[in-house]
Amino acid sequence: MSRSTVTGGDAMYVGIFFAGFGGQGIILAGRMVCLAAMGEGKHVSHIPSYGAEMRGGTANCSVVVSDEEIGSPLVPRPDVCVVMNTPSLLKFQPIVKPGGLLIWNESLIHSAPERTDIEILAVRANDIAEAAGSYRSANMVMLGALIKRRPSVASMNAVLAVLNEAVSARHRELNQVNRKALAGGYEAA
Amino acid sequence: MGVILMKGNEAIGESAIIAGCRHYFGYPITPQNELPAYMAARLPKVGGTFLQAESEVAAINMVYGAAAAGARVMTSSSSPGVSLKMEGISYLAGAELPAVVVNMMRGGPGLGNIAGAQGDYFQAVKGGGHGDYHSIVLAPSTVQELADLTGKAFDLADEYRMVVILLGDGFTGQMSEPITLPKPSGRSFDKSSWSLSGAKGRDPHIIASMRLNPDNALEMLNLKLQAKYRQIEKSETLWESVSVDDAEYLLVGFGLSARICKSAVSVLRKAGVKAGLFRPITLWPFPAGQLAAVSAGKKKVLVVEMNAGQMVQDVRLSVGGAPVDFLGTLGGATPQVDAIVERITGHAG
Numbered sequence: 001m002s003r004s005t006v007t008g009g010d011a012m013y014v015g016i017f018f019a020g021f022g023g024q025g026i027i028l029a030g031r032m033v034c035l036a037a038m039g040e041g042k043h044v045s046h047i048p049s050y051g052a053e054m055r056g057g058t059a060n061c062s063v064v065v066s067d068e069e070i071g072s073p074l075v076p077r078p079d080v081c082v083v084m085n086t087p088s089l090l091k092f093q094p095i096v097k098p099g100g101l102l103i104w105n106e107s108l109i110h111s112a113p114e115r116t117d118i119e120i121l122a123v124r125a126n127d128i129a130e131a132a133g134s135y136r137s138a139n140m141v142m143l144g145a146l147i148k149r150r151p152s153v154a155s156m157n158a159v160l161a162v163l164n165e166a167v168s169a170r171h172r173e174l175n176q177v178n179r180k181a182l183a184g185g186y187e188a189a
Numbered sequence: 190m191g192v193i194l195m196k197g198n199e200a201i202g203e204s205a206i207i208a209g210c211r212h213y214f215g216y217p218i219t220p221q222n223e224l225p226a227y228m229a230a231r232l233p234k235v236g237g238t239f240l241q242a243e244s245e246v247a248a249i250n251m252v253y254g255a256a257a258a259g260a261r262v263m264t265s266s267s268s269p270g271v272s273l274k275m276e277g278i279s280y281l282a283g284a285e286l287p288a289v290v291v292n293m294m295r296g297g298p299g300l301g302n303i304a305g306a307q308g309d310y311f312q313a314v315k316g317g318g319h320g321d322y323h324s325i326v327l328a329p330s331t332v333q334e335l336a337d338l339t340g341k342a343f344d345l346a347d348e349y350r351m352v353v354i355l356l357g358d359g360f361t362g363q364m365s366e367p368i369t370l371p372k373p374s375g376r377s378f379d380k381s382s383w384s385l386s387g388a389k390g391r392d393p394h395i396i397a398s399m400r401l402n403p404d405n406a407l408e409m410l411n412l413k414l415q416a417k418y419r420q421i422e423k424s425e426t427l428w429e430s431v432s433v434d435d436a437e438y439l440l441v442g443f444g445l446s447a448r449i450c451k452s453a454v455s456v457l458r459k460a461g462v463k464a465g466l467f468r469p470i471t472l473w474p475f476p477a478g479q480l481a482a483v484s485a486g487k488k489k490v491l492v493v494e495m496n497a498g499q500m501v502q503d504v505r506l507s508v509g510g511a512p513v514d515f516l517g518t519l520g521g522a523t524p525q526v527d528a529i530v531e532r533i534t535g536h537a538g
Contacts, residue, residue, distance in 0.1 A: 002429040006455045006466075031365065034194055038367050044194070046365040071452030073364055073445075074523055 011068040012042075014153050015075035016146070019060035019092050020084030020105075022050060025139030028166060029082070030061035032143060035162035036154035037065045045073035058087065065153050080150055082142050084125065089113060103145055103189075105138065121145060121189060128184040133177035140178045144185025156186060192369055197332045198362040201291060201355065202227035204339035204371055205263050210289070211237035212262040214251035216244055218270045219303045220359035221293035225265065245270045249277030249290075256286035257396045259384030261343055265291035267359065268309050269300055271317075278352050279318030283398030283410070285383075287346035289339070290324070291355045293362035296521030304521025305359030307444060310499035313354045314473045321411055323418050324352040325425065326472040328443040332366035338470075340371050345425065347378035349417060356472060358495065360445050360523070418474075426479065427470035432458065433483050436465030438533050439511070441480070441504050442493040443469050446524055450493050453529035462534055472500065477507035487511040491532055493524050 016033060020026045027048045034044040048061045062075035077097045083089045084105045093113050096102050101119045104112075107126035123145045125138040132141075147154055159182060163175050195203070202224050205213075213228040225241065232239040242248035248264050255262040266274065271292045281288055294309045296302040311317075313326045325345050329335040335357060342353040380386075383394055400406035429447075432454055433439065440450040447468040457464035467483050469476050484490050490513045492501040501515045516532050518524050 003431075003433075004429075005432045006451065006458055031194070034365060034367075038192065038194060044367060046194075047360055048363055070366075070448075071455060072449040072526060073360070073366075074449065076523075076525055 011066055012152055013064070013066045013068075014080060014150060015078045015097075016063040016065070016080045016082070016153070017060065017075050017078035017092060017095070018063070018082045018084075018142075019058070019088035020139075021087075022057050022059045024059070024084045025136070026059040026084065027061050029139040029143050030063045032159060032162055032166045033063050033065065033146075033154060035166050036158035039158045039161060040154060042066065042154075043068060043070050045070050047073055060088070060092075080146060080153075082146060083109070084138065084142065085109065086111075101149055103142055103149070105142065107138070119149075121149060123185060123188050125185070128188060129177075129181045132180035132184050134174060136174060137177050137181035140181035141185035141188070144182040144187075145189035146185075148186045148189035156182065192367045194365050195332060195336075195368050196223055196363065196365045197335045197357065198223035198293065199227045200332050200336040200368055200370075201265070201339050202231060204336040205289070205343070206231055206235055206237070207371060207373055208261065208340040208343040209373065210261040210263050210343060211235065212255045212260045213237070213239050213264065214242050214248040214255070214262070215264050215266060216242050216248050216270060218267045220295055220305065221265050221267050221291065221362050223362070224291065224293075245273035246277065249274040249281075252288045252290075253277060253281055253284070253286060256281065256288045257284070257385050259380040259386060261347070263289045263291065265293070267293045267295045268297050268306070269295075271309065271312070275312070275318040278324065279320050279322060280398045281352050282318070282322035282324070282414070283320065284396050285350040285414075286396065287350050287352075289342045289346055289353050289355065291357070294356065294358045302521050303359060305361065305363075305445060305495070305523070306521050307358055307446065307495035307499070308497075309356065310472065310494070310496060313356050314475070314500075314503070322414060323421075323473055324354045325349070325421065325474070326354045326356050327427075328356050328470060328472050329361065330444050330447050330468065332361070332364060333368045334470075335361065336368050337371050340374055344374050344376050347380070349421060350383075351417075356444070358445050359521075422474040425471060426474050426476040428476040428479050429466075429468040429470060430483055431466040431468070433465035433467060436463050437488045438462065438464045439484050439487045439490045440464060440466045440493060440529065441468070441490060441500075442466070443472060443500060446493045446495050449524050449526060450529060452526045453533075456526055456530050457533060460530075460534070464533060469500070475503045475507070477503070480504065480507040481509055484508045484511050489514060489533070491516060491529070493517070493529055495519075495521075495523060
């Protein structure tokens with residue numbers, strides 16, 4: 001009833017994996033990438049994953065941004081991996097695709113990644129967020145760094161445009177800080 | 190409203206409301222909790238009823254009551270919770286009542302885990318509850334399809350007076366994708382000849398799943414149900430095929446595993462391997478004839494599922510000559526594109 005063809009062309013495809021602990025805004029950062037990329041006409045998917053804990057557990061999400069309809073929304077070998085705490089670095093450093101990008105939060109992680117076959121970017125996310133007004137915006141710092149290094153994912157303008165939609169009403173007063181944090185991450189990358 | 194980013198579970202909720210569903214009964218379980226949460230917030234605003242029951246068993250029997258009264262009604266759960274609803278689903282089948290049951294499958298058996306899985310194919314497609322009955326089983330693979338098939342599920346349930354199961358998995362329910370919310374189908378179904386709407390001025394209607402009189406009452410019901418099922422097998426199969434015409438290798442999957450197969454087809458085509466995908470959208474009725482036609486002359490058919498091999502049995506019954514191979518992942522693990530490619534080419538992609 002529905003027939004189509006897959007050509008196997010060279011469409012833009014970026015698989016992104018965000019990881020940290022619950023409360024760091026991991027799921028939100030992934031959602032903002034989706035909304036911003038959508039705003040620029042791209043296909044997106046977002047799958048969150050978290051521990052069974054009510055709080056304090058691990059949180060991560062898989063995001064795909066592509067020019068074409070997305071087949072698998074899973075990202076077992078990410079092109080870009082953003083890790084915000086030490087357990088996430090230890091667990092997910094090995095899955096980054098060779099030649100991929102690993103962005104790590106140098107404020108909270110005290111031993112640097114060891115891989116030599118990938119691009120590695122250290123960002124002092126919590127410190128930059130603190131300087132912008134709140135450590136809670138560390139996720140925005142990482143997001144700013146990500147779009148600087150991978151501009152095909154989404155532009156800064158597109159990210160800024162979805163801030164109010166993405167952030168829930170009770171946290172929206174933080175958006176002034178979030179804007180500064182995004183810019184801080186962009187500059188740091 | 191244009192394109193919005195929506196989570197699968199929530200897309201089902203809004204689409205059900207668009208389809209005219211005003212009654213939801215359920216009991217919480219991960220990974221489908223966003224659906225009851227959505228209904229709890231939205232239904233009161235549209236004059237509907239959301240009720241968190243004391244158990245899954247209570248919820249499915251509330252569904253029975255609302256369906257008997259002629260309402261469009263839904264319940265949802267995930268694997269262990271759906272097991273508890275099986276008695277009620279059989280009763281709904283016996284009483285010929287329309288209802289939509291959502292199962293966002295998770296890893297099993299037992300309480301299992303909270304990852305997405307496809308281990309309930311047999312339960313949904315081959316009965317699950319007791320007696321000779323079928324439910325129509327729809328297997329969406331994208332958030333847009335979750336939304337579109339929700340409305341379709343209500344129409345099919347009302348048209349055939351039976352249970353329609355929306356069989357997704359935890360990943361699809363938790364996943365967000367851009368969607369356009371569906372429009373109401375516009376179809377209406379007159380339930381006045383059988384629903385329990387108050388018998389003032391007319392003979393009472395009787396809705397029952399026990400039939401003792403006359404002696405052959407239950408036999409007659411079963412004959413009627415089977416005739417209905419044969420009709421549905423003829424007219425209601427849904428499927429998708431991708432790049433099948435010139436394909437030498439055919440992948441077959443449903444739901445999330447079909448999407449992983451679609452990525453594998455793309456990788457294989459890029460490597461010059463002629464691969465295609467056949468994706469059943471209705472698992473019952475199974476698109477057996479269409480699969481037989483599509484698979485004819487292929488070198489190999491590879492079935493990919495997030496279980497130990499369930500739909501593959503229906504594929505084997507459908508495919509004529511081509512050898513059928515199987516690749517499965519268990520306990521909430523997901524198939525890898527590379528593993529599918531390797532199974533087809535004999536070496537890593």
